[in-house]
Amino acid sequence: MLGINLVWAVALLYIALLFMVAYYADLRQKAGRSITANPVVYSLSIAVYATTWTYYGSVGKAATTGLDFLPIYLGPTLTAFSWWFLLKKIVRISKENNITSIADFISSRYGRSQWLGAIITVITLMGIMPYIALQLRAVSTSFTIITGYHDFHLGILEYFHLPSPHPGFFSALLLALFSVLFGARHLVSAERHEGMVAAIALESIVKLAAMLIVGGFITYGLYDGMGDLFARLHERDPALLTRLTTLGGSGDNSYSSMFSLLTLSMSAVMLLPRQFQVMVLENAREEHLNSAAWRFPAYMFLMNLFVMPIAVAGILMTGSSAGADYFVLTLPIRAGHPWLALVAFLGGFSASAGMVMVESIAVSTMLLNHVLMPAVVKITPRNWFPVLLINLKRFGIILVILLGYLYQGMVGESYLLANMGLISFSAAVQFAPALIGGLYWRRGNKAGAIAGLLLGFAVWSYTLLFPSLMQAGHWHSDILTVGPWGLALLKPQALFGLTGLDPWTHALFWSMFLNISAYLSLSIICNQGEKEQEQATRFVKVFAPESESPQWETKRLSKPVTIVQFVNLMSKFIGEQQASAAISDYLGDREIDGKGGVSEFELPSLKRFVEKTLAGSLGGAAAGAVVESFLSDIGSKMESVYDIFSTVRTSRDQSREALFVRLRASEIMNRSLRLDIIMEDLLALLLREFKLDLCVIRLLNDQGVLQVRSFKGEGGERITAEDRILEVDTHVGEAFLGRRTEFFNDTTYIVKPIAKEIFQREGIKSFAHVPISSEGSPPVGILSVFSRSIVGLFTEQFVELLESLAGQLAQAVRIVSEREAREGERRQKEAAQLENARVTRDLELAKQIQLSLLPESAPQLAGVRIACRCTPATHVGGDYYDFFQRGNDQLDLVMADVSGHSVGAALIMVETRSVLRAQMQTTMSTRETLRVLNELLYDDLTRAELFITMFCCTYDGAHRTLSYANAGHTRPLLFRAGSWRELDADGLILGVKQEVLFEEKSVQLESGDLLFLYTDGIIEAENAERELFGEERLCAIVSGMLEGEPESVIDRIMAEVAAFCCPAPLQDDISMVVMKLL
């Protein structure tokens, strides 16, 4: 015996440790660095399968009936072979559907049936009672054994004279408190409870360690190993050893019970609510299954290694198998090692606490989601819902444990621990047909599942639960021995005369026979509903590659729902914070339109997401009902999309019809180059192929208005008559500016007032405005289609087709407009060429006129020979020379150059000529002529920003003198007897200053002299190397020709300059006057 306070202290310390571990795991989960998301912890958490049944009960079973304790652990090892495909599939489906429990899983598979969920919950609640009871009894009994007190006893309690509670009551309270604290802190049950998982993983380590320590001590400390134990028993009672270690012919520990127990445990390890919870819902990654598949069986092996030795040792030590259930505790005490007993007690406490915690949480989730929730969702959601729900869940946990307590109280000590557990296993196995069938058989339906479960449950209650209560002696009746109303055929433990089997095999056979038969036959006889079919496909084909699933939605919401509305709905159930987090997770990088909503085609997917999120806390069936009632409240519902092509609605590829329409459209585009014909034909095609009533094409014109260019169909005078300016007030404008198809599947919900009024008058039910634009470029117009008869005409598929047709039309519009643009450009170019030719002709004319203004030939004067020439570089130029003869002897000679060779220069030259001619009427000196000329021309030159250089001279034939003045002109050259000199006189260029004084000089000429006047075009002529012709080259040429005729000198110089510049033409006008004295 150990002191009660010591046991209490150790137990409390242990619980505190568990809390700390759980708290730490929760912290790590929040920080995103999970400690439980690894295969070892996962495997340890699955070991919650080993409860006090394993810990205490196995020894009891081994000591009383023998080897049939083993199949309970061999079965799970065998199922490990199926995890790779079976469990993996269940895990995948659960993650994709936010499954919260096994009831949720099965009911989701059968069309989210609330009935099915409720039935499974009730079966579980009833079925799990014996199992919980077994844990409570084990805890309270073990406490009694090591302390000598009934149940968990506190010294304080002795001061109150309370009526002594039934044994196990305090254990129940303690475990309930423990479970509520660990498991019901958050509402969302679909997310992993890392704190809980960490705690059960630690408990698994503790119970295994305790078992190994106690077993090792007994086997090797008290005895000499396993061989020794068996040898001693053989010596003492060979018959007993044989009975315990071989299988008999009938009853317990037979071949048939071996088979039943294997089957029961194989199903139980996956179907018990807590196993489903830890294996499926708490699974972090699918790969963990691989390693858990061998770690978990290995754990089971170690756990059971010393069971048989302890049992044999117990029989040897106590002389019988009485109280064998607690050999693990009593043997160390008997051997005088109370501390070892304390270790064993802790191990047993761990085994039961872990089981009760997970089991009660899992069952209370089911209870909340499938029994309470259907009632709760009938009430309009309120803000205090989350609080209500979490408290309901806590209540569920306590209820589950209290039911177990109740059962324990009724059944008392009449059953072995292991046999109580087997009753629960037999209940859990009822789920197998509906679950396995639902995973692999698409025809399996709701009717079959419900009927099978109900029949199986009825048989289980009648053949196992009921007898267990009867045997406890609460009712004194002979039903067990003679059957109800004396009908021997209906004896609970020999139903329909089937005898010779142990109770488990008997119950398993009849319940499974009826369950499976009902499931199969009703599944074949009845049909599945549409929702059920959809779910069945999702479950059975969960591993099917994406490409096989249909691409198009086949449902639409009759009235669009905004994201905000959905978020509000979700926050009522799971709290605002979680709702916003979930929705932003979902939206991610999805496109959101201007109104803060998703596209209409996204809505069904958003609705599914909301259902899935809610399913995480309410269960699939309730979540479905909540969303459904929410939709009907706002006047929306799911309805089938209008099947525009009526053939292929679920295929991934486009339907043949869509391809046909595309083909016809491109034919139309290619057949004609006239846009109006193309548009006409395209609209005709649309009207013919789809059930449309009116189609309109508007194109953007030069004024930025969408102008109606073509329309077809009936009515719609206002629609077809009005052009639309680009404003977001109209749907057309919005489509154009937003570059996105605007469509309304139901004009009842339209908000724009003008559009609403028009559509009401025209009776239009649905419409779409599709921007006419090719990939990436701005739209050029809008294609609008209207229907008066069909609501919900615009499916994703149809809109895509319309968009592609609009794209083709955009190409055609672009081609036509490009062609028009090319045409225009060509015409413009022609006009420009024409204009150019006219100007050229005019300039040519001007050149002729200008040349004709120069003296036609040089004047005849005795004693001199004169030649002159002007060669303009362009059509008109600024060079000028003139002669004025006075009498027989005197000749005035002028040479000028207006800067530039534009038309302006030419005009100035003409003006200069007129002024000069007027001035030359009066006899003046050359310097006076230049001064007057400068004064007269100054204003005009300044305005035109031009200058004139001018050389002016007077030759007196009688005295052979030449007097001259120069206004900045290139200095003339005078050649005399092989040498030459420049005639220089100071003077400013004309047009720079108003008042200028010019110097006048004179020179005496002799016979043979040659005077050469020229413009700078000669010496500034450039060759290809940008070298100037220069004065020297000029002088050299002229010096060599002093004997020649003036005309030939000019010819020669022209030829030389042209040759010098070749191949370029002359850059500047060239003028020359040559005067030779005879």
Place this chain on the structure above:
Amino acid sequence: MKRRLKEVVIRRLKLKDTWVICFALGLVMMNYPFISIFNKSTLPFGIPLLYLYLLIGWVFSIFIVYLFSRAAGHESESGGEP
């Protein structure tokens, strides 16, 4: 040779069929009539035959599942080879 054999074994272990076959085989070996072979009251090594058979069978099947999980983990390494 040894390498090749290992590859072949890994590939076979990755097949779903192999898992199903092992599952069925295990079921057969733990039930009547197969188990009746060991249902005798002899004590080889001082341990009852049936008990010994079940324990050894258990260890063996854990080892097989261990091999399976190793093979499943091999996916990336041997995936590219023909």
